[in-house]
Amino acid sequence: MKKMEEKILAEAAILPGGVLKVGSFLNQQVDTVFMKEIGEEIRDLFRDEEITKILTIESSGIPIAISAGFAMGLPVVYAKKNKSSNISGDCYSTPVKSFTHGDTNNVVVTKEYLSADDRILIVDDFLAHGSALNGLINIVGQAGATVVGCVAAIEKGFQMGGDSLRAKGYRVESLAIVDEMTDNEITFRRD
């Protein structure tokens, strides 16, 4: 069994509305000892690729992206959800809908942190409908950079965002794919 699957079974809770609560190790609270192993797993998955930079989105993507960045020795860029006064100059920007929060944010990355030469690994905590990953792919495209692949800590396989990206030819690696979730049982996808 994969590390992330074991951790989910040991620590996650299922909340009403199909929310998988992983606040004890992945968001809210970050288990850095576990995340170090996860970073190394991501490094190993993409060992044969020439990646120049990791891209994620605030806030809950940052811990796993930083963990991968530590393991791979690569810079991490994180997209922000609102243009704020301390982002200067021109930005790449795209709307991203949050199904969790029920709103749409303008997601921005300052242009100087992505260039056409970059080979980007996109990392996020959850992959469900795929809105965040699609938004980040859009931003990489605006920069003329290359998407080498996408990593999600946890994919909700029943919400199709991951499979839709795979069908378009993207390499999507999820560290655990939940194919079914009832009030008291989680079923993972097996290859």
Place this chain on the structure above:
Amino acid sequence: MKKMEEKILAEAAILPGGVLKVGSFLNQQVDTVFMKEIGEEIRDLFRDEEITKILTIESSGIPIAISAGFAMGLPVVYAKKNKSSNISGDCYSTPVKSFTHGDTNNVVVTKEYLSADDRILIVDDFLAHGSALNGLINIVGQAGATVVGCVAAIEKGFQMGGDSLRAKGYRVESLAIVDEMTDNEITFRRD
């Protein structure tokens, strides 16, 4: 010269309105090789303390807190700026004013991630007026836990938040203290 001071002189820019732009290594883009050294510096500063957990606030505090967490082998808890549907149960909560964004957020931490036994190191990227650190200290107090100390990557010494906390008896370690900033020069505080 301290590592953070050197990095600021090498990479930071001063924007209109007294904004110190450190997007190339601390927020927006995170230089993970540099941040690994910074995490180790924080670990060394608090080597003699029994710390159980690191507390920060989303989003830009997360990279430096995770870097410290990696170096110290400690879990990192990050306060969220809005109560969202995936925070279940009771939360500790306090208002925090953002001078950068000009608004006040309700900052929350789920109660189960802080307990009265915890000895907390509070970590953030910037320390200016001290609103974020004071909010986090307030939350630690609500949990009945102990504040061992506070770390800021960069303190704006002329905005008094750090000195005000020191005057109250808190141990505040800033990795660089900017005492003066003109359009083309940065002056660091010397002990």
